[in-house]
Structure formats: C-alpha cells, structure tokens
Amino acid sequence: MRSVNPRRMQNRTTTLRKKTKKKRRRRKRKKRKTKVKGEKLVVKRGGFNKICSLSPQLQEFVGVPEMARTEVVKRIWAYIREKDLQDPKNRRNIRCDESLHSLFRVNSINMFQMNKVLSKHIWPLSREDEPVKQKKKVEESDHSISEGDVSNVAEQEEEEEVEVKKVSRQKENKKRRSTKVDKEVKKRGGGGGFTKLCSLSPELQKFTGVSALARTEVVKKLWIYIRENNLQDPKNKRDIICDESLRGLFDVDCINMFQMNKALSKHILPLSEEAAPDNTSQKEKQSEEEEEEGSD
Numbered sequence: 001m002r003s004v005n006p007r008r009m010q011n012r013t014t015t016l017r018k019k020t021k022k023k024r025r026r027r028k029r030k031k032r033k034t035k036v037k038g039e040k041l042v043v044k045r046g047g048f049n050k051i052c053s054l055s056p057q058l059q060e061f062v063g064v065p066e067m068a069r070t071e072v073v074k075r076i077w078a079y080i081r082e083k084d085l086q087d088p089k090n091r092r093n094i095r096c097d098e099s100l101h102s103l104f105r106v107n108s109i110n111m112f113q114m115n116k117v118l119s120k121h122i123w124p125l126s127r128e129d130e131p132v133k134q135k136k137k138v139e140e141s142d143h144s145i146s147e148g149d150v151s152n153v154a155e156q157e158e159e160e161e162v163e164v165k166k167v168s169r170q171k172e173n174k175k176r177r178s179t180k181v182d183k184e185v186k187k188r189g190g191g192g193g194f195t196k197l198c199s200l201s202p203e204l205q206k207f208t209g210v211s212a213l214a215r216t217e218v219v220k221k222l223w224i225y226i227r228e229n230n231l232q233d234p235k236n237k238r239d240i241i242c243d244e245s246l247r248g249l250f251d252v253d254c255i256n257m258f259q260m261n262k263a264l265s266k267h268i269l270p271l272s273e274e275a276a277p278d279n280t281s282q283k284e285k286q287s288e289e290e291e292e293e294g295s296d
Contacts, residue, residue, distance in 0.1 A: 051067065093110055240257060
C-alpha cells in the first residue's frame with residue numbers, strides 16, 4: 001500500500017474548491033447579464049454596460065453616436081491590434097496614428113492613461129433622449145400584445161396590488177404587537193435578563209432594605225458597600241473580607257469576587273406575576289417620597 005501525503009491531499013482539495021467557486025461565479029455573472037423572456041434575450045444595462053452618448057471625435061472613430069463604454073474599449077483595442085500599434089519594447093504603451101491622435105492628442109499613450117482620457121469622450125445620455133426611446137419600446141410592445149394578453153396583464157396587476165396590501169397589513173400588525181409588548185414590559189418594570197426585577201431572600205432584603213430588585217442593582221449596592229467599608233484584601237483586590245452583614249449573606253470570612261456573583265444566585269429569586277405590580281407601586285411611592293423631600 002502506498003502512503004498518502006496529507007499535504008498533497010489538502011492542496012488538491014483546495015484547488016478543487018477554488019475551481020468550483022470560479023465556475024459558480026461565472027454562472028452567476030451570466031445569469032445577471034441576461035434574462036430570457038420567451039424567445040427574446042434581454043441584456044441588462046447598468047454601470048459600464050450602460051449606453052452613453054459619444055463625443056464627435058469618438059463618433060467618427062466608432063461610427064455610432066451612442067454606445068456602452070465596454071464596447072468602445074473593445075473596438076479601440078481591436079483597432080490597436082489590427083494596426084499593431086503597441087510598442088514592442090513596452091506593450092503597455094500605444095503609438096497613436098492619425099485616428100487615435102484625434103482622440104488623445106498625443107503621439108504615445110499608456111494603456112491605463114487611455115482609459116482615463118476616454119472618460120472625456122463618453123458622456124451620460126441626456127434625460128430627454130431616454131423617454132423617447134422608452135416610448136418607442138412601449139409602442140412596439142403594444143403592437144405585439146394581443147387582447148388576451150392585455151386581460152392577463154390586468155389580472156396580474158390586480159393580484160400584485162392585493163399582495164402589496166397584505167404585506168402592508170402584516171407589517172402594521174407586527175408594529176402594533178411590538179408596541180403592546182413594550183408597554184407591558186414597562187408596566188411590569190424593567191426589561192429582560194439581568195435588568196429584570198427579582199424577589200430577594202430575607203438576608204438580602206435586610207442588606208438592601210428592599211423586597212424586590214434587579215440583579216444589576218444588587219451587585220452595584222454590594223460593591224458600593226465594599227468600597228465604602230474598604231473590605232477588599234490589600235494583597236489581592238479580588239478577595240473580599242466579609243464583615244457581619246456580608247457573613248449573613250455568604251457564611252464565609254473571605255470570598256472571591258467571582259464566587260460572590262455565583263453565591264448571589266441563591267439569594268435572587270424570580271418574581272411571581274402577582275408581585276410585579278406591587279413592586280411598581282412601591283417604586284412610585286419611593287419616587288413620590290423623594291420628590292416631597294426635595295421640595296421640603
């Protein structure tokens with residue numbers, strides 16, 4: 001049995017993948033460029049493939065008043081190869097004869113500079129010309145359409161209008177539902193996840209002085225208490241020295257800050273739905289009391 005080299009196998013698989021990707025890209029490009037409608041082949045015109053108006057000098061060279069930029073470049077390069085105008089020492093440089101000199105006004109030009117100079121001779125079509133062409137196309141299509149086709153087109157338009165109305169209604173319903181959900185969440189107090197209100201154990205209630213609170217707020221109050229009383233170990237700030245109030249929560253003389261967050265989960269319990277409105281009323285009472293104190 002021959003031993004198989006794994007590197008060779010990897011190289012072969014990578015090359016095969018690249019080839020398949022290239023083939024897929026080529027197929028997609030062909031599909032984008034052309035769409036078949038019945039027997040006719042319709043070519044998409046956009047970007048460089050868009051038809052543009054040409055300068056008088058380019059019109060003399062090409063023999064057409066309007067053309068896509070890609071087609072202009074193709075014709076120029078076909079002319080250059082026919083007349084053998086590329087410099088043999090440097091094929092990127094092009095020697096200009098009379099017809100090319102009238103376009104570029106130079107005896108010799110680089111192939112990259114040539115593409116830049118062409119932009120002066122290729123202009124966007126005027127908007128007045130476009131509707132005239134569209135009208136001609138419409139008239140030609142109208143002559144070719146029969147009475148039966150017209151009825152089919154009308155039916156299709158009606159179906160499209162009905163579908164558009166359905167989609168708009170669905171979007172409106174989704175918006176209404178989302179607004180209702182947001183209002184309900186606001187009424188319950190707090191959002192989801194760690195900001196959601198939770199009921200606290202008796203030990204935590206003594207520490208915070210509140211029966212329900214979000215987990216984030218509990219952690220904030222804990223850290224404020226730790227910093228105020230300077231309970232972090234000076235040798236290792238991650239370790240927290242527990243006084244009497246913290247021992248009532250964690251039952252330990254010293255605790256790591258990461259272990260503390262885990263130990264808090266025993267003291268933070270999910271709120272029952274009946275208790276939620278009571279907590280919101282408590283919050284409102286607290287805010288009213290604070291306002292009264294401020295006014296005094």
